[in-house]
Amino acid sequence: MKADPLGVLTGAHYLDGDFAAGEGAMAAGCRFVAGYPITPSTEVVERMSRRFPMMGGTFIQMEDEMASMAAVIGAAFTGTKSMTVTSGPGFSLMMENLGLAVMMETPCVLVNVQRGGPSTGLPTMTGQSDMMQARWGSHGDYEIIAMSPKSPQESFDLMIDAFNLSEIYRVPVLFMMDECVGHMTEKVIIPEPDEIDIVPRKLTDKKPGEFWPYEVNNGELVPEFARAGDGYRFHTTGLTHDYRGYPDMTVEGQWKLVTRLMDKINKNVDDIIRFEEEETDGADVVVLSYGITSRVARLAIEKAREKGVKVGVIRLIVVWPFPEKQIREMAKKIKGFVVPEINMGQVVLEVERCAAGNCTTTSVPHPGGGVHDPETIVEAIVGAAK
Amino acid sequence: MSAQAEAPTIDMDNVQPEDHPIAPFIRMDRMPHIWCPTCGIGTVVKCYAAAMEKLDLDPKTIAIVSGIGCTGRVAGYMNYDAFHTTHGRAIAFATGLKMARTELNVTLFSGDGDLSGIGGNHFIHAARRNMDLLVVLVNNFTYAMTGGQNAPTTPLKAISSTMPFGNFDQPFNLPHLAASCGASYVARWTSLHIRRMTKTFEEAMQRKGFRFIEVIAPCSTLYARRNKLGTGLNLMQFYHDNSEIRHGEDTRNVDIGFQEKIICGKFVDEPEKTTYHENMHTHYEQVLGDKYVPMPPEGGWRDE
């Protein structure tokens, strides 16, 4: 299925990452947004609230972020592609209903334009310190998809991917931007609507009365969807439930549901992961990064190469699920990973786990508020090459 | 009274649960429900179902949303598209559902703690917006599902598990809260007022905007037992003797003291008051003219 022309602003533009993410969402078919203002993310909804009335979209400014996330799930159950947008403090408030979105298997997108934390932290300054919260933030066991764009152009392109993945796996997708990408302005090319592939909601063909909202057959992992208002009279709940959506308070029921919710992602990792790889063959050191840090690391990598170090690059585009298999294999061939992030060492823990002692793992932390001095990354690369 | 004389007799030996007139509105495959004997919540469900039987609306157009609690379980028993959400967030969830498919008629059932405690912020904002939702709040004066703790509705002096020496925390007057925030319809009944409550549901289903119905209902197992208020029959007797119907009463006068008079009736009814959606459409039509493309009533853009 191709994009709705009403939502696609075809052409070459000069946009910041927040606007580009908003344009991406509208091109992806998003027609409901609920949000609460917070820097540095608000521009996304400002853009959308201005364009939505002309394309059959509805924006509502809710009373807080708990409400925003809850409203998005409600809207998504009408079949409307839905999204919310926030930054750290609001992300924390959304965790409760993020869990509900996971449990009800709700396709939706949650944008977090990250700033420095904890708490109110650095409202207008950059950070990447919510990456583990994205992975583990809501209580209970679950798997999720989180992606991190490096530029305004990628904020546009990847947003379409985010909506599509949320449809395929019926899972909320976390769009983990950072303030730098959100506020940097670059050229963004928006293609023609018929060049944009959209994954529609997987609606059931069954008739009302034959349909159960969480029924899966033949080893399938993702149930078919019925829209509220189409006459299916389905029930869904945040409680552990069976295929009918009815509460099932048994250990077996819990095993079955939690396993399937996790398998949906874990068994499809190869289709979900997205990363860029450069000169990793024969490399001694591989720099792994994401978002704005991947661009800061560029300079450091070039400098280290000038010093004669064989440096490879991995840029994560999808951070969760993590490309575990690839990192495991790579760890056997290199001397060390260097992981700069604008946090005190989060994704590096996953790299270290996957490296499993086969090579060194060096964290290059930064508490937020700015990007790395490339020299700190050069130092880490040179150190790892020894 | 010929109508009575002609009423069909019921063959009690052969009557099946499915024969009950409200069975089509209930998920009979989930019976028996979890509520305690003499709990008031079931009565509220029965009255709503009776109203639906009367109204004969297309079931497709109805959605039910609940939060968490004993009352929150209502969504699980109603035979409609029905959502059992998170504690306090039912109104926010329902707002999204309604905004994205405006043709739905959305009813909420939840408890006093859910809607006025943890969900109080959503409650006042939805009332302020006159969001098109019918909100049924079952007020049993306590957080029942978690064991009868103090709620923002517990009357002064009443005993709860977290106010073992009696409550000193000033409770809400919920009809007044709703009315002062902008609700277009506000009523209160007790679970003894079966006929009136049913009529109110019928009427409210045909109104628009934020419609708030508070039903005072016994939590026999926790609130009533702890406060030594007697059995189910005693509780009904209390409602019978102490509720007073005052339609149109100024909501400032309807707060509830411990075992004191319960003022019931329809306090607010403003059928002409415009809703959030109406205000949005009118406004955009005025300022954007032909450029305005409203969301279709069946939901946002889809492949069809």
Ligand SMILES: Cc1ncc(C[n+]2csc(CCOP(=O)(O)OP(=O)(O)O)c2C)c(N)n1
């Ligand atoms: C975020 C959160 N906090 C606390 C709870 C625990 N909890 C479940 S039900 C409930 C009280 C519900 O009270 P009320 O809304 O009055 O419903 P009732 O059981 O009295 O019908 C509480 C506190 C929860 N489920 N979620």
Ligand code: SF4
């Ligand atoms: S605990 Fe109270 S409110 Fe809950 S079902 Fe029992 S009587 Fe009803």
Ligand SMILES: [Mg+2]
């Ligand atoms: Mg209660």
